[in-house]
Amino acid sequence: TQLLEQSPQFLSIQEGENLTVYCNSSSVFSSLQWYRQEPGEGPVLLVTVVTGGEVKKLKRLTFQFGDARKDSSLHITAAQTGDTGLYLCAGSPAGNNRKLIWGLGTSLAVNP
Amino acid sequence: KAGVTQTPRYLIKTRGQQVTLSCSPISGHRSVSWYQQTPGQGLQFLFEYFSETQRNKGNFPGRFSGRQFSNSRSEMNVSTLELGDSALYLCASSLEGAPGNEQFFGPGTRLTVL
Numbered sequence A: 001t002q003l004l005e006q007s008p009q010f011l012s013i014q015e016g017e018n019l020t021v022y023c024n025s026s027s028v029f030s031s032l033q034w035y036r037q038e039p040g041e042g043p044v045l046l047v048t049v050v051t052g053g054e055v056k057k058l059k060r061l062t063f064q065f066g067d068a069r070k071d072s073s074l075h076i077t078a079a080q081t082g083d084t085g086l087y088l089c090a091g092s093p094a095g096n097n098r099k100l101i102w103g104l105g106t107s108l109a110v111n112p
Numbered sequence B: 001k002a003g004v005t006q007t008p009r010y011l012i013k014t015r016g017q018q019v020t021l022s023c024s025p026i027s028g029h030r031s032v033s034w035y036q037q038t039p040g041q042g043l044q045f046l047f048e049y050f051s052e053t054q055r056n057k058g059n060f061p062g063r064f065s066g067r068q069f070s071n072s073r074s075e076m077n078v079s080t081l082e083l084g085d086s087a088l089y090l091c092a093s094s095l096e097g098a099p100g101n102e103q104f105f106g107p108g109t110r111l112t113v114l
Helices: none
Strands: A005-007 A010-014 A019-024 A029-037 A044-049 A053-056 A061-065 A071-076 A085-093 A106-109 B005-008 B010-013 B019-024 B031-038 B042-050 B053-057 B064-068 B075-077 B089-096 B109-113
Touching: A005 A044, A005 A085, A005 B042, A005 B053, A019 A085, A019 A106, A044 A053, A044 A061, A071 A085, B005 B089, B010 B019, B019 B089, B019 B109, B031 B075, B042 B064, B042 B075
Parallel strands: A010 A106, B010 B109
Antiparallel strands: A005 A019, A019 A071, A029 A044, A029 A085, A053 A061, A061 A071, A085 A106, B005 B019, B019 B075, B031 B042, B031 B089, B042 B053, B064 B075, B089 B109
16 A cells, blocks of 8 residues: 655644654655645645655745655745645655545644 | 636535535646545545546545536535535646646535534
8 A cells, every 4th residue: 555654743833943844655656746735725736846856945945855756855944824734745656647645744833 | 727616615414415516627627536635534535537537536435426527527426425424525627747647626615414
């Protein structure tokens, strides 16, 4: 069974702090996506990473795909209250681009 | 481009009833997927439709069904509702050939079964 494990499950920090959340698997993925979901809304795609070792930056967010394409991390610098939400990772297994495996998410609360 | 729209946004039903949810994908997107989201189980894949055909199916009972129309709009139906069907139902559209099968989600339909 292919699984994506996200950690931590919950995170509560103060505005201005840095944080990293993780998405890990024992399986290889051809690509991996990160989404952010706010309460009562659908997830919004943040980034797709496709190359092992790839690093992508989106303002204060830095995404990294592991060299072996089995894991990914999301680092947020100087968190803001607007970063609050559920962060989900989803991966396309190698050899099956039409399938998406979803993690359970990291629920982030950034307090003023 | 307009985003994915879902109707209705909120729905309250009682056990045993049936419900139909609607989804309009982003213009040009021919793939529509449906998900059930609950706090304990996360996002659970229901099914995917492409060009009016069900292309993939998750592990849900036959009470859950769907269809897609020629304009790519999709509906899902749940019959004989159970309390455990209370959830946020999300529809997502994607562009065929997009890297990683990127999903663009609607706001969801919050279904409460009493």
